[in-house]
Amino acid sequence: xxxxxxxxxxxxxxxxxxxxxxxxxxxxxxxxxxxxxxxxxxxxxxxxxxxxxxxxxxxxxxxxxxxxxxxxxxxxxxxxxxxxxxxxxxxxxxxxxxxxxxxxxxxxxxxxxxxxxxxxxxxxxxxxxxxxxxxxxxxxxxxxxxxxxxxxxxxxxxxxxxxxxxxxxxxxxxxxxxxxxxxxxxxxxxxxxxxxxxxxxxxxxxxxxxxxxxxxxxxxxxxxxxxxxxxxxxxxxxxxxxxxxxx
Numbered sequence: 001x002x003x004x005x006x007x008x009x010x011x012x013x014x015x016x017x018x019x020x021x022x023x024x025x026x027x028x029x030x031x032x033x034x035x036x037x038x039x040x041x042x043x044x045x046x047x048x049x050x051x052x053x054x055x056x057x058x059x060x061x062x063x064x065x066x067x068x069x070x071x072x073x074x075x076x077x078x079x080x081x082x083x084x085x086x087x088x089x090x091x092x093x094x095x096x097x098x099x100x101x102x103x104x105x106x107x108x109x110x111x112x113x114x115x116x117x118x119x120x121x122x123x124x125x126x127x128x129x130x131x132x133x134x135x136x137x138x139x140x141x142x143x144x145x146x147x148x149x150x151x152x153x154x155x156x157x158x159x160x161x162x163x164x165x166x167x168x169x170x171x172x173x174x175x176x177x178x179x180x181x182x183x184x185x186x187x188x189x190x191x192x193x194x195x196x197x198x199x200x201x202x203x204x205x206x207x208x209x210x211x212x213x214x215x216x217x218x219x220x221x222x223x224x225x226x227x228x229x230x231x232x233x234x235x236x237x238x239x240x241x242x243x244x245x246x247x
Contacts, residue, residue: 004095010071013112015103017077017096019050019070026081026088036070039080049076074100147202147222150174153231162235180221191221200227 005025007015023032030038044050050072056064072080074096081092102108148156151167158165171189175182179195182188191201201221208216223231 005092007074007099008071015074015099016071017074019072022072022077022080022092025092026084026086028084033068039083042079042083044072044076049073074103147204147224148228149220149222153223153228156228157232157235160232160236165235186219189221190219195227198226198230199224200230 005017005021007017010016019036020032023035028035040046040050046052050070053069053071054066055069056066059065078093078096078100081089081096083089084092150170154165154167154170157170171180174180175189178192179200181190181192190203195201200223202224204220204222206218206220208218210216
């Protein structure tokens with residue numbers, strides 16, 4: 001259908017018509033503001049049937065002036081056209097009736113439904129992306145109640161969106177940044193004093209029975225709940241985790 005008068009769609013999905021454009025099409029001699037005020041007296045309500053929109057334009061002298069247009073719903077535009085009792089009014093009304101029929105056709109209803117669904121999906125994806133750290137933080141909350149191994153922390157970081165992370169890489173990073181002892185020997189990979197003072201790690205001691213009957217005590221570094229929160233936040237809030245000085 002050829003566009004006789006341009007229309008748009010508002011956020012609620014209603015067809016809207018520019019009052020000034022309709023005024024021009026109808027070839028009304030009365031000044032727009034006076035004409036529209038008179039039309040509004042036929043029972044149309046602002047906020048329901050139309051909204052006033054302020055716009056700016058440049059005058060011939062180069063000055064900026066503000067004027068008002070009105071975005072009318074289709075029903076109001078149809079009634080106003082009929083009220084003109086002119087050939088132009090009849091043309092506009094017939095055009096709006098055809099537009100309404102097309103707008104309410106099954107194809108257009110389905111098209112709008114799909115567009116609405118796509119819009120909602122996009123909004124949901126945006127909201128999820130924005131709240132991703134919070135969501136992932138909440139999902140990991142149960143883990144924070146108990147201490148975990150460094151390898152398990154690496155998996156947790158990866159689940160929270162940290163790329164290129166694994167147990168060995170995380171051990172290297174923890175040693176290089178002063179969280180674990182890097183000096184070879186019995187204390188290798190155990191928490192530094194700095195980490196222990198901040199309660200980010202604890203040492204798990206286990207007894208192992210050797211074949212000769214002796215007992216060997218092993219020490220394993222485990223990340224506390226506080227430490228898990230600290231490292232997850234550190235990696236999520238920084239593209240590259242900050243380097244801390246070795247104690």
